[in-house]
Amino acid sequence: MLAVTFTGATHAAAPGLSGVEGKIQYCEDCHGSSAQGYRGFVPIPRLAGQQPEYLMNQLRAFVEGRRPNSIMSNVAHVLSPAMMHALTARFSKLNPRPLGGAPTRNVARGKTIFQDGDPGANVAACAACHGPDAHGHDEVPRLAGQLYPYIIKALTHWSQERGRIPSRPDTSAIMEPVAHSLTRPQVEAVAAYLSTLR
Amino acid sequence: MKRNKLTIAVLAIMSFVAPAWAGGPGNVDVRNCTWCHGPSAQGYAPAPRLAGQRAQYIFNQLSSFNAHARDNPFSKIYMWPAAANLSPGAAHYLAVYLSSVPPKAAEDGNPALVGLGRAIYQGGVPDANVAACAACHGPRAQGVGEIPRLGGLAFAYLQGRLEQWREGYDASALHPMPHVARQLSSQQIAALASYLSFIK
Numbered sequence: 001m002l003a004v005t006f007t008g009a010t011h012a013a014a015p016g017l018s019g020v021e022g023k024i025q026y027c028e029d030c031h032g033s034s035a036q037g038y039r040g041f042v043p044i045p046r047l048a049g050q051q052p053e054y055l056m057n058q059l060r061a062f063v064e065g066r067r068p069n070s071i072m073s074n075v076a077h078v079l080s081p082a083m084m085h086a087l088t089a090r091f092s093k094l095n096p097r098p099l100g101g102a103p104t105r106n107v108a109r110g111k112t113i114f115q116d117g118d119p120g121a122n123v124a125a126c127a128a129c130h131g132p133d134a135h136g137h138d139e140v141p142r143l144a145g146q147l148y149p150y151i152i153k154a155l156t157h158w159s160q161e162r163g164r165i166p167s168r169p170d171t172s173a174i175m176e177p178v179a180h181s182l183t184r185p186q187v188e189a190v191a192a193y194l195s196t197l198r
Numbered sequence: 199m200k201r202n203k204l205t206i207a208v209l210a211i212m213s214f215v216a217p218a219w220a221g222g223p224g225n226v227d228v229r230n231c232t233w234c235h236g237p238s239a240q241g242y243a244p245a246p247r248l249a250g251q252r253a254q255y256i257f258n259q260l261s262s263f264n265a266h267a268r269d270n271p272f273s274k275i276y277m278w279p280a281a282a283n284l285s286p287g288a289a290h291y292l293a294v295y296l297s298s299v300p301p302k303a304a305e306d307g308n309p310a311l312v313g314l315g316r317a318i319y320q321g322g323v324p325d326a327n328v329a330a331c332a333a334c335h336g337p338r339a340q341g342v343g344e345i346p347r348l349g350g351l352a353f354a355y356l357q358g359r360l361e362q363w364r365e366g367y368d369a370s371a372l373h374p375m376p377h378v379a380r381q382l383s384s385q386q387i388a389a390l391a392s393y394l395s396f397i398k
Contacts (some may be wrong), residue, residue: 025377026381029329029373040342070320070321
């Protein structure tokens with residue numbers, strides 16, 4: 001009975017197992033063989049261990065144009081909701097070592113900014129939302145182990161890359177003033193710290 | 199991954215103890231390359247253009263020939279012996295020198311396939327799980343770091359490299375190329391090779 005149900009599902013709404021496996025490998029072609037991220041021509045983010053709700057929101061943001069990115073828009077457009085759920089569930093369960101490769105001299109400074117913020121510059125503690133272990137929750141992303149150049153690119157281009165449909169505001173609006181307040185050295189320090197976390 | 203870190207480390211060390219050979223085209227190791235790869239390293243017949251290629255990529259390929267990992271027939275016949283007695287210092291010198299020679303585009307692909315090739319290169323084929331080449335090789339196919347420049351390489355070389363991965367050669371190449379090539383049809387490979395051959 002179970003087998004019949006499963007076979008039926010592969011031909012109807014839910015994507016087949018081989019369909020999910022093929023798509024996982026396709027994602028990992030760019031995001032790294034264990035979804036640990038990869039430094040391509042642009043930094044390609046780590047997906048491993050990411051919050052599934054965050055990944056779902058980003059895939060929808062690529063489709064809707066809230067997050068303009070021609071390659072990821074192409075990728076996300078052909079994914080059914082069932083496939084998106086299957087992929088995000090799988091990636092959220094992976095836990096490879098961080099890719100690494102960031103400069104180490106600013107890690108301590110980055111830790112202070114992440115855990116305590118910079119009250120004088122109106123920068124909130126990142127840990128307040130992303131959690132003291134930087135693992136995130138729901139639509140708030142995990143940052144632990146994320147690529148150093150990816151975090152830098154995200155924080156220094158925040159308002160160009162996120163929340164681009166004003167009539168459809170999303171959670172990215174919360175980060176806009178924070179990203180704006182951080183200085184470049186602070187961004188580099190936080191990125192270096194996060195890239196080391198498991 | 200380990201091998202990668204090692205080669206990067208070797209490159210870093212070698213850049214501090216650069217050999218004091220006479221530089222340029224007259225260097226004996228450079229002459230050994232240009233016998234086959236053309237007098238200004240622009241490629242000749244099956245031997246690919248090396249001019250303008252990324253230094254780290256050239257170094258990694260020489261290591262790969264030396265370790266007999268890149269194992270397609272021409273590599274075995276020509277490049278295994280050519281790389282057999284190359285010291286890391288000599289390989290580093292060749293990589294840096296060849297990367298500095300200005301490249302010329304082969305422009306020898308099929309012009310009718312350029313549009314299809316551009317679409318695959320820039321956007322991938324999401325329904326067929328073909329990743330967009332541009333994400334790693336760059337919007338102008340210029341490459342970066344250990345990721346090779348593809349723009350302007352000869353049609354036959356580009357086509358052959360992708361076909362060889364599909365046939366199972368060079369299976370230990372850096373993730374993800376052996377897998378990516380297996381997602382491509384022969385026509386898609388011909389289209390990519392055509393498009394890339396015209397990029398300057």
